Amino acid sequence: MPIGIVVVGSGVAGLHTANLLARRLPSSAATIRVVDPTGQHAYQPGWLSVALDLAPSDRLSRDVRTLLRPGIELVLDKVVRLDPTAGKLWLSRLGTMSYDYAVLATGTRLDRDAVPGLEEGTLDFYSLEGASRLRETLREFTGGTILVGIAGVPYPCPPAPLEFALRLEEVLRRRGIRDRTRIRYLSPLNRAFPNEVASALVEPILEERGIEMVPFVNVEEVDPAGKRLFSLEGETFSYDLAILVPPHRGSAMVDDSGLGDPGGWIPTDPATLQVRGYDRLFAIGDATDLPISKAGSTAHFESAVVAEQISAAIEGRLPDPRTGTYRGKAVCFVGLGGRRATIIQVDEDHPPRVARPSRFWHLVRWAFERAYWRTLKTGLGFRAERFLPRI
Ligand SMILES: Cc1cc2nc3c(=O)[nH]c(=O)nc-3n(C[C@H](O)[C@H](O)[C@H](O)COP(=O)(O)OP(=O)(O)OC[C@H]3O[C@@H](n4cnc5c(N)ncnc54)[C@H](O)[C@@H]3O)c2cc1C
Numbered sequence: 132m133p134i135g136i137v138v139v140g141s142g143v144a145g146l147h148t149a150n151l152l153a154r155r156l157p158s159s160a161a162t163i164r165v166v167d168p169t170g171q172h173a174y175q176p177g178w179l180s181v182a183l184d185l186a187p188s189d190r191l192s193r194d195v196r197t198l199l200r201p202g203i204e205l206v207l208d209k210v211v212r213l214d215p216t217a218g219k220l221w222l223s224r225l226g227t228m229s230y231d232y233a234v235l236a237t238g239t240r241l242d243r244d245a246v247p248g249l250e251e252g253t254l255d256f257y258s259l260e261g262a263s264r265l266r267e268t269l270r271e272f273t274g275g276t277i278l279v280g281i282a283g284v285p286y287p288c289p290p291a292p293l294e295f296a297l298r299l300e301e302v303l304r305r306r307g308i309r310d311r312t313r314i315r316y317l318s319p320l321n322r323a324f325p326n327e328v329a330s331a332l333v334e335p336i337l338e339e340r341g342i343e344m345v346p347f348v349n350v351e352e353v354d355p356a357g358k359r360l361f362s363l364e365g366e367t368f369s370y371d372l373a374i375l376v377p378p379h380r381g382s383a384m385v386d387d388s389g390l391g392d393p394g395g396w397i398p399t400d401p402a403t404l405q406v407r408g409y410d411r412l413f414a415i416g417d418a419t420d421l422p423i424s425k426a427g428s429t430a431h432f433e434s435a436v437v438a439e440q441i442s443a444a445i446e447g448r449l450p451d452p453r454t455g456t457y458r459g460k461a462v463c464f465v466g467l468g469g470r471r472a473t474i475i476q477v478d479e480d481h482p483p484r485v486a487r488p489s490r491f492w493h494l495v496r497w498a499f500e501r502a503y504w505r506t507l508k509t510g511l512g513f514r515a516e517r518f519l520p521r522i
Contacts, residue, residue, distance in 0.1 A: 134161045134445050137230040139210050139384070141167035141195045143427045144416025146507050147434035152416065153200040154510070155442045163202070166222070168209040170195050173259065174503060175287065176427070179295055182256035182265040183302050198507050210237075210336035213388045214408045225426030229497065231411060232441050235390075235397055237382035238417045239287060239425065245378040246282050253282070253373040256295065265374065269302075274311030275371030278360060281319055282350040283378025285394075287417055287425040289325055290465040290475070292316075292376050293333060300340050301468035311425075315368070317348035317360075328485045329465070329475050334375070336467060336488070350375060381418055396420035402456050404437050411444075413437045421459075423477070430462040431506075462516075464496040472496050495519065 138149045149165045156163075173192045180186035195205055208222040219229050241257060243250045256262040271449065279296040296316045301311040316323065316337060322330040323337060323344050337344050349363040353373065358369045360375075381395030390397055397414040398407040401421055406412040415437055416430035423429055439455035450456075460478040467473065472493040477483045485494055499506075 133159060133331050134162045134231045135229065135307065136161050136165065136232045136234070136441060137228060138234045138236060138506075139167075139213075139220070139414070140166045140236035140238055140344070140382075140418070141165050141169070141172055141198075141205070142236060142416060142430070144238070144418070144430035144434060145234070146172060146195070147431055147510070148197055148234050148236060148415060148437050149203050150198075150200045150508055151434055151510060153203050153323035153443060156436060156445060156508075158202050160445055162204070162360055164204045164206050164228070165195070165199065166206040166208055166210055166220075166228075168197060168207060168223070170205070170207050172198055172507070176291075176500075178259055178262040179291060181259065182262040182269070182295070183298055184266050184269065185298075185302070188259060188263055193504060202510060210384050211387060212384065213390070215390070215406065215412045217389075219413065224260060232444070233412050234437055234441075235385070235406065235412070235414045235418055236416050236430070237380040237384060237482045239438045240382060242283070242378045242380045246350055246352065248353030248355050249282055249350075249375065250351035252358070252360075253375045255377050256291075256373060257286070257377055257379075267370065269299075272308070272312075273371060274308050276313045276315065276369065278315050278317055278368055278370045278375070280317030280348060280350060280373075280375050282375040284319065285396075285425055286379045288463065288519075289426075290463055291425050292374075293324060293337075294466050295374070295467045296342055297336065297340065298466060300342055309341075313343070315343045315345055317350075317362075317368070319347070319349045321346045326475060326477070326483050326485070328483050329473075332473065332485050332488070333465075340468075370499045379417075385418065392420050394420075401459065403440055403450075404457055405440070405471070413440065417463070423459050424461045424463060426461050426463055428463060432460045433457055440492050464492065464499070466493065466496065 138145045171192045177191040181188045208225045211221050213220040254265040325328040351363045352361045385391040399414040399419040404413050405415050414452050415433045417425040436457040443450040458479045463475045470493050471488045473488045474486045
């Protein structure tokens, strides 16, 4: 009787894990099912370009069936609850499902209600609908004060709001309205970015481009009618346009199964990626409580670890410590405008590294974006990464 593996979620984390498992395990050894209600996979980094009117919105999602390797079953339904002790989950339409191993790759959800006035008073690029709304507003924008900031941590892709501010500045310059626009970047920290090395690199670029960096702004409330933002630190900021990353939480299913911490993030072993207290349940990608960047690259590196952990257990051997242990690796491109980009790399074994901004990293990112859909199915990204220069 084949072992039953269920992957919940068909984002980067879920698709990579399911496809890697299908490559490694014959169908006689395991059946692999991916459960997701949408049937669509979204390329989320593209939302930023949609908001800036630099990319069309209709090429950013694909049917999950075209991204799964043969033999993987797609179940179009939502998991409403999971009982890790019984190895059972409840679906909203199709009843119950039992599993031997489950991987929770349920990502994040937006929690705009967590900050009063946020929904009515601000815009964002953290969903396709949000990015499309922002694009329409920016098309009409003719000048004034724009605030770019963060209304709650953690959120996916920590450099995204900074990149947005830099690329927005470039777009407004091209449109000839930069001199009529004040851009203020509100950081919840004492610097532009959590990573000190990246901050040291980016802050002079912000200054050079006339973007004001305002430290210690933790958003408490927004007054949509008066167009004012209030910070926990007691400051008030007036705006014509406020673009804020909304607060995020883990999936409702995590809360409803009693698995999450107060933010709905899943307590996860940082090395094996097992959900704490359960040998056969794994968490991966944005859904975990790990103190590392919520990023597609994190999900990508974690998926190889989970695939090795589960394959080893099914094959009755110990996981290979080199491939079956996660060491906090994440890699993030940051577009700086002017066809320049940098790359930030973190892992447990080295201090954070940041590459000198260059055209080269802009081109690497461009190539990665074109290869994205193939990397999901083939795991090509794991091999291509070895050919990049060390930073
Ligand atoms: C604007 C923006 C820019 C970004 N830029 C970058 C970047 O440059 N580089 C980078 O590495 N990362 C970037 N990211 C982050 C990256 O996109 C995410 O970290 C990544 O998509 C997370 O993948 P995931 O699979 O964990 O979650 P998701 O992709 O969010 O997928 C979660 C899936 O789980 C499903 N799901 C949730 N609950 C249930 C349930 N109860 N039952 C069944 N299915 C469920 C959802 O439908 C969804 O399909 C960016 C993100 C944004 C928003």
